[in-house]
Amino acid sequence: MGELNLKSLKFRRERQATWNKLDRLVTKAERQGLASLSAEELTRLPALYRATLSSLSVARAVSLDRNAIEYLESLAGRAYVQVYSTKRGVLATARRFLRVSFPQSFRVLKWHIALSAAILLLGVAAGFFLTLDDMDRYTAFMGEGLAGDRTPEASTEQLRSLLYDTDEDAADTLVGFASFLATHNSRVAIMAFALGFAAGVPTFYLLFTNGIMLGAFTALHHSRGLSVDVWGWLLPHGITELFAIVICGGAGFALAQGLIFPGRRTRLASLAHRGRDAAKIVIGAVFMLFIAGIIEGVFRQTVLLVPVRYAVAIGSAVAWFLYFRIMGRASEDAA
């Protein structure tokens, strides 16, 4: 063997100890998570990773030992994933997300969100005036299921009592909250985003039809002189809820833009670039829908005074405005 004098063998003998150390660390991190590494191990990890990476480059140049090269490829790959990954835990990620990332991404995509809001408002206006013009359109716009007892055939008194309904007990208001949350709104919101992948056409459709429904609903009450009451019923949670839906629509349009107008990037890179910001605000919007759900489920049934209802509506609008304007500015400047 002496006369063979293989460089690759010598090289391997010198470096193998490093590889074994890294292997042990990475295996531990994979099994029990990065948090299980001690402070000392955590500082050694990047150094060992870089040493192994350099071993890999050398091995590719001098060695023909396929097993060794494949081992190094896999070890370097596994270590790479551990070294270059989000070090924050799930809770810390969530905290940072609400404080910084969500409002920042919102500001990045504000024009997309404005477009989305415009389409929703257009839908509301169309639904409102078309329904006022001819009440028969109401059922066509709303569909049978969503309208419930609120039909043009119902008396004004019936409609009014539905707006100030209190005879549900506390547990059942929570049912309303949960089912509303899990079934309809979050679904619509996530969908409005994900369907942006279809060049934004379904997003447009979803926003516009939801606007029309809202318009038709308020038109019915307007025709009975219940305008003030119906907005007072809708807006305390509606501000947050509609805002969330509009945000998701904006996210959908951002995706569509990335797909249709990639600019100087390749289409794939542009989609990925837009997609990350867009996904962030959708997660944030789902969080907003939770808040809307709590307001709707708990608050609406217990507070019946119209001025208080409006105060809550205005308060939530101001709160969101300030949140998106101020939060996360400091670290934006730093970056």
Next chain:
Amino acid sequence: MRESAAYVERYLRRRESGAIKEILTPEGVPLRFTVAPLSNRIGALLFDLLFMMLGFIVGAMPGVVMLIGGFGSGFAIAWIGLTFFFVTNFYFIFFEIRRQGSTPGKRIAGIKVIDRKGGVLSAEAIFARNLTRQVELFIPLTLILSLSLMASGSSGLMPMLGAVWVFVVALLPAFNREHLRAGDLIAGTVVVLAPREVLFKDLVQEVRAEDHFEFTQEQLDVYGVYELQVLEDLLRQQDRGDQDALEVVCMKIREKIGWDLVTWVDPWRFLSDFYAAQRARLERGMLLGNRKETK
């Protein structure tokens, strides 16, 4: 004899399948990953769906107990609904953030999510690739259910077009080389195999110092790197007791390099000596800048 040769062939082909995804690490060293085949992806998904179901059952337990015990049915149903919402939407996000791009199912299937450009796998990317699951996975499932329910087919053109679109999105991974689904496109990620290779002993170490076979330069120049590594794979298969394959290959090589065919040699000893000599020869060539790929 013929069967063992076929076995060797099959083994080699297996090693070469699968698209390679090369990413450049921040250190400037390219790392090669193998794109995860669809079979692994589907396997991982099935396991994850199973775990989601188990998670939902366990999570919903308090609600079910309340429902049976008769304390506030409203609250119980709300609890179950919320559990369902959280499990379906946050199962993947939670594990991929916590486990660096892996979920329990992915771990079992030996696959992993990485950033397509070699950067950090960020939380945003994980959000993006998993939010689209609603459209890619859950809508097609509901559509299949509802389509089979109303098989009479009174539906119009729009639902049909919608269904076609949704299925195109759902089947996207089957039609591109890197098996990207819509969520991967949006997030800029790719799913790769995460194999745990084992470092075996270097075969050269097993060559005895004295009494080994000697080969001339001409004999060693017959083969290239490809053949050398085929031989390495074969020698590492040794412990599986496939003596026939060794015999076949040993005979072939002796013919090819003009070795004496009459005297019997121990195929294991002959081949490992040949491997060591051949590797030394080719590695020396590499250092001088000529890499001989194949014969």
